[in-house]
Amino acid sequence: xxxxxxxxxxxxxxxxxxxxxxxxxxxxxxxxxxxxxxxxxxxxxxxxxxxxxxxxxxxxxxxxxxxxxxxxxxxxxxxxxxxxxxxxxxxxxxxxxxxxxxxxxxxxxxxxx
Amino acid sequence: xxxxxxxxxxxxxxxxxxxxxxxxxxxxxxxxxxxxxxxxxxxxxxxxxxxxxxxxxxxxxxxxxxxxxxxxxxxxxxxxxxxxxxxxxxxxxxxxxxxxxxxxxxxxxxxxxxxx
Numbered sequence: 001x002x003x004x005x006x007x008x009x010x011x012x013x014x015x016x017x018x019x020x021x022x023x024x025x026x027x028x029x030x031x032x033x034x035x036x037x038x039x040x041x042x043x044x045x046x047x048x049x050x051x052x053x054x055x056x057x058x059x060x061x062x063x064x065x066x067x068x069x070x071x072x073x074x075x076x077x078x079x080x081x082x083x084x085x086x087x088x089x090x091x092x093x094x095x096x097x098x099x100x101x102x103x104x105x106x107x108x109x110x111x112x113x
Numbered sequence: 114x115x116x117x118x119x120x121x122x123x124x125x126x127x128x129x130x131x132x133x134x135x136x137x138x139x140x141x142x143x144x145x146x147x148x149x150x151x152x153x154x155x156x157x158x159x160x161x162x163x164x165x166x167x168x169x170x171x172x173x174x175x176x177x178x179x180x181x182x183x184x185x186x187x188x189x190x191x192x193x194x195x196x197x198x199x200x201x202x203x204x205x206x207x208x209x210x211x212x213x214x215x216x217x218x219x220x221x222x223x224x225x226x227x228x229x
Binding site for chain 1: 117144146148155156158161163169171172203205207210214215216217218219220221222223
């Protein structure tokens, strides 16, 4: 998996957009960017993934720079329930049958009322 | 869809006892796996399965057994519990590579196990 760098913590006001950055300057052409989050004491939750185009789903948007060396996860209208640790993972889609997920240290997002 | 469900939510065992952690998914996912998460250690893969009847070991399989008789269920058995198995256990599932090559994984809510 390519190395990723995320800020350790961020705050966001409730109702505002939360923009979480991730640097992955050594990404390879066949590696995807995945985002997961883990709310305290809950199971990890898949959010979104992308290869080179920007992606949007019901939870978030993913913006990947043209050179693919960095990306931003956007939660358009953050709520208190979005307070969690957010993990950016860069890996090939199929990495052997085990598909082991490895989370780094992530970004602790705190949404403030 | 209920997604991935796990039971029980909490369990306390004495050393040497055995038990089974249950995991089920209703998304028709071929791939299922078990992780444990310890403070400061991240996720560690215990066992996984790429389909009914097929299981394999992950990073930390010792002390655990699995079987996969149906697509929906993937129970994890602790054979003789030890204090080192005190952890939070997560089950995850995913489509097969053929169906969804990007392989995003969906996790259950976890089982918090304490072994005394």
